[in-house]
Amino acid sequence: MSNDHKNFIVEGNLADNERLKEQSNLLRGTIAENLTDDLTGAFVGDNFQLIRFHGMYQQDDRDIRAERAKQKLEPLQNVMLRARLPGGIITTKQWLAIDKFAEEKSIYGSIRLTTRQTFQFHGVLKPNVKSMHQMLNQVGVDSIATAGDVNRNVLCTSNPVESEVHQEAYEWAKKISEHLLPKTRAYAEIWLDGEKSETTEVEPILGNNYLPRKFKTTVVIPPQNDVDVHANDLNFVAIAENGKLIGFNVLVGGGLAMTHGDTSTFPRKADDFGYISIEHTLAVAEAVVSTQRDWGNRVNRKNAKTKYTLERVGVENFKAEVEKRSGVSFAQSRPYEFTSRGDRIGWVEGVDGKHHLTLFIENGRILDYPGKTLKTGCAEIAKIHTGDFRLTANQNLIVAGVPASQKAQIEQLAREHGLMADDVSLQRKDSMACVSLPTCPLAMAEAERYLPDAVTEIEGILAKHGMQNESIIYRVTGCPNGCGRAMLAEVGLVGKAPGKYNFHLGGDRQGTRIPRMYRENIDEKEIMDELDVLIGRWSKEREVNEAFGDFLIRAKVVKPVIDSAKDFYDDPSYSI
Incomplete structure (x- = not known):
């Protein structure tokens, strides 16, 4: 690094996570020893954090925490595992294994x-x-680097393969994922009994201390923004000519997480660095990651993500460093437009004559309920389906590559098990929540368990005002970390306390505008009362086909967020 850029390094006492990573022996820690300790169900000490690099979070059931404490038992410690599945494609054999x-x-x-x-x-x-990791390995899946300070699961527009562009984009998502993975053999050694003779003692891209904070990457094919590019550190926007992928516009520095009460944290849209031809994709990906590795804030983790690095060092300086490290100069961005970001629920036909069925899975939770046996239904489809499954970034499931001869049989199974219904409203399809309580240790308010009833209330308000054929991008997240992507919604709720949320308004349907906080720390009834009034105004005052978020901005209900580093915390109201 040149002396000119030394001032881009944040000086001060390093965050404790930096000590943890440095002393971890390339992510091994004492996880293997901890596995044999039957005195606790927990991973203790540094291992609590280190297992995240192996794709797991330690959690407990918060609903029964108090009762277990009365019984003088430790919380019911368990882990959540997130698989690495670039582009969301999974075979039916893999699905049946994870179902079992x-x-x-x-x-x-x-x-x-x-x-x-x-x-x-x-x-x-x-x-x-x-045994969970070994089962996944046997069917060709792993959970390497789906959490922790690394590049996480790479997203890709989940539109089924209807053209060469979609197939190529998916292949690039896989290549980027593999290229940016940790090289340590810690995962294989601990979980798969791998031999240590090939142990890697250096991380050429991530560095031996890995990244300052989590890093997220996507590949997106306009006009669908189904991966929400502005929620991610690095995005490759596919540019095609004559049905062939020729390159990408590169967007850097998006992210939605923030911390309540800390105005140095904020959601941020990604900056467009420019266009690159396709052969430079991995070099540019590596250069963005390594620049963030070296310049990111390792002192304050709340300001450690790429978005804060760009704000601190300047977009042009960061971009110039990426060009220098990659040996690639960004050209002027090619034109593109996002027109939608939801999944097309139901059947679509591909150019190859195969059919694709997108199943709406509310909150993404696949489980058997009374009269709605979703989990059994997916398994029954997997047993006969000759194509694959596609998981979407909107928590839905695509049964992809269905021949015409199987279409009726698969639809019958889907309907029998409650996976397919004709009465799911547009509003329910456009609503989303993170997991939150009872398992997420960061959750401050309900999200997944609150969403279904909340959507029913909104459906009623829309119908009351004659808007039952319209919908609002509505998202709920149980804390300000952004997993439910509420900070790219027209209406976004961010958990503040049990039953209380910060109420954000004014995002757009395309996912290119951040909503502003309209009311702070209000309860569920107050939220619905506010929506009743605002939807009533929307029904009477809207322009032709004007979306709810756009109406709120035009009607001066809230100010648009233009530069979130400077104006996200401004007063939401217009002065009169």
Whole structure:
């Protein structure tokens, strides 16, 4: 690094996570020893954090925490595992294996589809953790680097393969994921009994202390913004000519997480660095990651993400460093437009004559309920389906590559098991929540369990005002960390306390505008009362086809967020 850029390094006492990573022996820690400790169901000390680099978070069931304490028992410690599944594609054989494990070895018995376009197991007790990784490995799946200070699962527009562009984009998502993975053999050694003779003692891209903070990457194909590019550190926007992928516009520095009460933290849109031809993709990805590795804030983790690095050092300086490290000069961005970001629920036909069925999975939770046996239904489809499954970043499931001869049979199974219905409203399809309580230790308020009833209330308000054929991008996240992507919604709720949320308004349907906080720390009734009034105004005052978020800005209900580093915390109201 040149002397000119030394002032881009944040000086001060390093965050404790930096000590932890440095002393971890390339992510090994004492996890293996901890596995054999049957005195606790927990991973203790540094291992509590280190297992995240192996794709797991330690959790407990907060609903029963107090009762267990009365019984003088430790919390019901377990892990959540998030799989690495670039582009969200999974074979039916893999699906049946994870279905069986969830049924037999997890507390909750469910498979959870996530906003990171993969699946999660919840409630796996420590005695079953190693066998879980071995089961995944046997079917060609792992959970390497789906959490921790690394590049996480790479998202890709989940539109089924209807053209060469979609297939190529998916292949690039896989290549980027593999290129940026940690090289340490810690995962293989601990979980797969791998030999140590090939142990790696250096991390050429991530560095031996890994990244300052988590890092998220996507590949997106306009006009669909189904991966929400502005929620991610690095985005490759596909540019095609004559049905062939020729390159990418590169967007850097998006992110939605913030901390309540800390105005140095804020959601931020990604900056467009420019266009690169396709052969430079991996070099540019590596250069962005290594620049963030070297310049990111290792003193204050709340300001450690790429978005804060760009704000601190300047977008042009960061971009110039990426060009220098990659040997690639960004050209002027090619034109593109996002027009939608939801999934197309139901059947679509591909150019190859194959059919693709997108199943709406509310909150992504695949479990058997009375009269709605979603988990059994997915398994029954997997047993006969000759194509693959696609997980979407909107928590839905695509049965992809269905021949015409199987279409009726698969639809019948989907309908029998409640996976397909004709009465799911547009509003329900456009609503999303993170997991939150009872398993997430960061949750401040309900999200997944609150969403279904909240959507029913909104459906009623829309109908009351004659807007039942319209919808609002509505998202709920149980804390300010952004997993439910509420900071790219027209209406976004961010958990503040049990039953209380910060109420954000004014995002757009395309996912290119951050909503502003309109009311702070209000309860569920107050939120619905506010929506009743605002939807009533929207129904009477809207322009032709004007979306709710756009109406709120035009009607001066809230100011648009233009530069979130400077104006996100401004007063939401217009002075009169």
